Amino acid sequence: MTWLRFFHVAFVILWFGSAAADVVLEAVLLRTPDRAGRLTLMRLHAVVDQVLEAPAVVLTLITGVLLLLYAPAWPPILTTKILVAVVPAAANLFCVKVVLDRDRWARRTAPEVDLLKDPAGRRYAWKITATGAGIPFAIAALAIGVINF
Numbered sequence: 001m002t003w004l005r006f007f008h009v010a011f012v013i014l015w016f017g018s019a020a021a022d023v024v025l026e027a028v029l030l031r032t033p034d035r036a037g038r039l040t041l042m043r044l045h046a047v048v049d050q051v052l053e054a055p056a057v058v059l060t061l062i063t064g065v066l067l068l069l070y071a072p073a074w075p076p077i078l079t080t081k082i083l084v085a086v087v088p089a090a091a092n093l094f095c096v097k098v099v100l101d102r103d104r105w106a107r108r109t110a111p112e113v114d115l116l117k118d119p120a121g122r123r124y125a126w127k128i129t130a131t132g133a134g135i136p137f138a139i140a141a142l143a144i145g146v147i148n149f
């Protein structure tokens, strides 16, 4: 089971690390005035999500379920941790879909479209920001995992 714990925590680290990279990308995007730069940053966010973040979320869930199957006991705190942990997992997978949709939309827009001020661009940005509500739950799941197991 130790190797399963190792991989569970390794996938959590990959997930949180790529999520932190995405936050930096979005912050830089807001300060990028030119269209070419914005398209590049939206594409880079999409690539990070496809190659690192989405697989890390799914592998955290898979290793979590496997750990559950092998868990000698199921203390109430474990139930709490899982309920808390599925919130950021769901929020993040939804965010990945929005980021991929935005990247596809942005590359199809006419050159004169402002990717950040256009109503569709604002909606994408709002949805991506709103999924940040999952961050406190992710931190809580990590704290429960580190303190209790």
Ligand code: HEM
Binding pocket: 005, 006, 008, 009, 012, 060, 061, 063, 064, 065, 067, 068, 071, 072, 073, 078, 082, 085, 086, 088, 089, 137, 138, 141, 142, 143, 144, 145, 146, 149
């Ligand atoms: C934000 C998401 C998550 C984080 C940050 C997280 C973090 C952790 C940490 C730090 C540990 C302790 C590892 C160790 O000390 O060896 C752990 C163990 C565990 N996690 Fe997660 N985890 C997450 C999601 C999940 C999910 C979604 C599940 C189940 C579906 C899950 C099930 C488990 C189980 C069963 C254990 C082992 C408990 C035991 O030893 O009895 N985790 N997790």
